[in-house]
Every structure is written in C-alpha cells, then in structure tokens.
Amino acid sequence: MTPTRREDSRAHRHPEAGFSLVEVMAALVILAIAMTAVFATFTSQQKAFTVQNRVAEMQQNLRQAVEYMSRDIRLAGYGIPDNVTIPNNIISAGVTSIRSLYAKDNTTGPDQIYILYLFDMDANQLPTTDNAAGVPANAGSITVLSTAGFLATGVELVLITDGTTADLYETSAAAGTILTFGGGYNYNAGHTKSYPAVSPPVTVAKARFVRYYIDSTDAAHPTLMVDRMGGATPQPLADDIEDMQLTYGVDSNGNGVIDPGEWTPTPANLSQIRQVQLQFIARTRLPEAGWAETRPALGNRAAGTTPDGYHRRTYDIVIDVRNSGV
Numbered sequence: 001m002t003p004t005r006r007e008d009s010r011a012h013r014h015p016e017a018g019f020s021l022v023e024v025m026a027a028l029v030i031l032a033i034a035m036t037a038v039f040a041t042f043t044s045q046q047k048a049f050t051v052q053n054r055v056a057e058m059q060q061n062l063r064q065a066v067e068y069m070s071r072d073i074r075l076a077g078y079g080i081p082d083n084v085t086i087p088n089n090i091i092s093a094g095v096t097s098i099r100s101l102y103a104k105d106n107t108t109g110p111d112q113i114y115i116l117y118l119f120d121m122d123a124n125q126l127p128t129t130d131n132a133a134g135v136p137a138n139a140g141s142i143t144v145l146s147t148a149g150f151l152a153t154g155v156e157l158v159l160i161t162d163g164t165t166a167d168l169y170e171t172s173a174a175a176g177t178i179l180t181f182g183g184g185y186n187y188n189a190g191h192t193k194s195y196p197a198v199s200p201p202v203t204v205a206k207a208r209f210v211r212y213y214i215d216s217t218d219a220a221h222p223t224l225m226v227d228r229m230g231g232a233t234p235q236p237l238a239d240d241i242e243d244m245q246l247t248y249g250v251d252s253n254g255n256g257v258i259d260p261g262e263w264t265p266t267p268a269n270l271s272q273i274r275q276v277q278l279q280f281i282a283r284t285r286l287p288e289a290g291w292a293e294t295r296p297a298l299g300n301r302a303a304g305t306t307p308d309g310y311h312r313r314t315y316d317i318v319i320d321v322r323n324s325g326v
Helices: 005-013 021-075
Strands: 102-106 112-119 141-143 152-162 166-175 178-181 202-215 224-229 235-239 239-250 274-284 310-321
Touching: 021 112, 021 202, 021 235, 021 239, 021 274, 021 310, 202 239, 224 239
Parallel strands: none
Antiparallel strands: 102 112, 112 202, 141 178, 152 166, 152 202, 166 178, 202 224, 224 235, 239 274, 274 310
16 A cells, blocks of 8 residues: 555654764774873873872972981080090990081991080070089089979980080989989990089080981881980981981181182091081982982982982082081
8 A cells, every 4th residue: 555645754754863883983982092092191190290299298308307407517516615525436436525526428328427516495495504512523413403304214415514614414314403314325434524613503404416317227218317316216307318428618727718628528627617518319209110210429429320210309508517616
C-alpha cells in the first residue's frame, strides 16, 4: 500500500540520530590529546612548586644559620679580659685556655669554630656579683647576691672576673645565694687564683661557650649543630647545611687594617683576628631527578666530583670581631 503524504512527512521529520565510528574515534583522540596536555601542565607546575618550596626552605635554613653564628662571632671575647683555663682536649690536645674564639680548619670537610664570651644581655639570665667576701682559690662554691636565672640543678658554665683576669667554672646547683661548682667536666680544675674582697665586687655571669660544626652522620641530611660545651647534648641549628668554611682576617702588623695576604683559614695569633669570613653551602632536602649539580668549591675545600641532583645556594658574609684583641 502506498503511504499517504502525511505518513511520509512524519518519517522525514524524525530521522535516525547518532555518531559514526569515525566521529567517535576522532573525538576520543582529541580528548586524549587535551587530557595529556592538561596532565603535563599540572605535572610541570607541581614540580616547579615543589622545587620552589624546597629552595625557600633551604634559604630559610641559611638565614637562620647566619643569624645565630653572626651574633656569637661578633660577641666573641666580650667581657673576658684575659685567657681562661679550660680542660685539655676539650678543644684540641694541648689547648688549655681560650679567650674569644678558636679556629679548626679542615681542607677535606666543613670547618669548626669555638666561641666564648660572657653572657649578660638576657633579661632572664642576668649577671650577679659575689657578696663582697671574695672567691677563694679552688672554691667549691660561691655566695652571690642572687642566683636568679641560674639552673637549680644541672650543668652550666659561669665566668668570674674582676675586670683584669677571669676564670671559667662549671656549676652543678644553684639555691638561695649559693652557686655550687663541680658539674663533672673538670672546668673547675686548676683555678689556683683567689679573688679577694674588692669594691666593686667580682662579676659572676653565665658564659656562652659554643662549638659550631656540621654533623654529617646522616649523609642525606647534613645538619649545622651547636654544642654548648657543658656536657649537654648538641642541638640542631639548621638542616641541610652541606658545608661551612671560615677564613680569618688578621691585623698582624697592628696598623688597624687587614692588608692583602692577611686572610687565612689558620690564624696563628687569635688575638689579632679582626674579621671572620663565614661561608655556607645549603642544599635542598631532596634531590631532583634529572637535575645535574655538583657541590661547588668553598674556601680552601675543593669542589665535589659527582653530580647528585641537589639544588644549592651559597652564602658569604664578613663579620667584624670586636673583642678578640688582648
């Protein structure tokens, strides 16, 4: 039977809908290309963000290291009129006294530095004086005006000075007005000098005696450490500090100027030191795949020989030493 005109018209108004196989495959290819581009962009941005975070963390570590060490180097020798006795082998064999700082150079690894000064600038650790009765030789304790700020129990170092000479003692207790000496690390040995009753009385204050060094026990994360030299456990100061080199500017001829050729990593006369060049290499916490970088030379230490994938930053500062001269 021949369809009517109305039925024919309805059939033309409702054709079969859909995509051909070629169209579907083309759409999938385009989508795959777009997703690949999006993923590549995301991966690249995430990698850049991660690297920038690691670099920012590295720079913060550098700033923290420099801030702490710069302060202590500037104050080296402050409040100490003459060398004070220390136990043999505390710094090196045969070294039995120190006044301001002591340098330990290392041409195949990071350097170290020891720093000593009288610590009297903290409101919570104020200095005190003896009770005008003086301090006898080989004293086991001393009576002071106040023990506020001193440790009730535990080891800490204190300086006693009359402005002409000084002695470094180690306390084991503080109670009332009595500081008891003898913390177990032999700082009190050999103090045969007595301090008679004088006016003004002798100063009794905490000593800051510290060693800065890099602990590379965990080779993947070398750490700048501070050792307070009183028997307490050394504390981490800044993470991922790979190298520390120190060079000293000495005024060997006494003309008030550090002349060319007067910079050395091994100063013979510590009292002639007028400036310290402090150099660091910090590196990112983790290496980056595909990044080829080798530890650069620093100070008198040669550069590394093998690329290891770490990003690095160097820092170089010259610090004035105001109290090293005798």
